[in-house]
Amino acid sequence: MLDITSDARPVPAYLRDIYSWAYLTPWLADWLDRQVVVQAILWGNAQRLISDVLAEVKAGDRVFQPAAVYGDFSRQVAVKIGGNGQLEVRDIAPLQVDLTRRKLADLPQAQSRAAMRQIRMRRRQML
Numbered sequence: 001m002l003d004i005t006s007d008a009r010p011v012p013a014y015l016r017d018i019y020s021w022a023y024l025t026p027w028l029a030d031w032l033d034r035q036v037v038v039q040a041i042l043w044g045n046a047q048r049l050i051s052d053v054l055a056e057v058k059a060g061d062r063v064f065q066p067a068a069v070y071g072d073f074s075r076q077v078a079v080k081i082g083g084n085g086q087l088e089v090r091d092i093a094p095l096q097v098d099l100t101r102r103k104l105a106d107l108p109q110a111q112s113r114a115a116m117r118q119i120r121m122r123r124r125q126m127l
Helices: 013-018 026-032 035-041 046-054 073-081 094-104
Strands: 062-065 086-091 110-114
Touching: 026 035, 026 094, 035 046, 046 073, 062 073, 073 086, 073 094, 073 110, 086 094, 094 110
Parallel strands: 062 086, 086 110
Antiparallel strands: none
């Protein structure tokens, strides 16, 4: 079982309060992380959407994926870019990072990391 507390920093309140059932509940995340479930949620369009992305990447590309997703999207991208490419997946939820690491464990060109929880900017930098 995956541990949602593997990162010492807490997830943002909106994620914990609204989306915990979908992204922070280990038993449900394991179930949702099946391609057939993703295909059903997207009304049969998951592979078509993935294929659209795959048409835009080529072997050797460096790809940044700003959030983990259920199913095998990340794996298909990593396979497409091959050993000379690089896929970096970031997510704010430790459980999602762990799920993605597990899916990509045998693909050295792909990494999953925890995203920053917040970006601090000084007021003068915003002006």
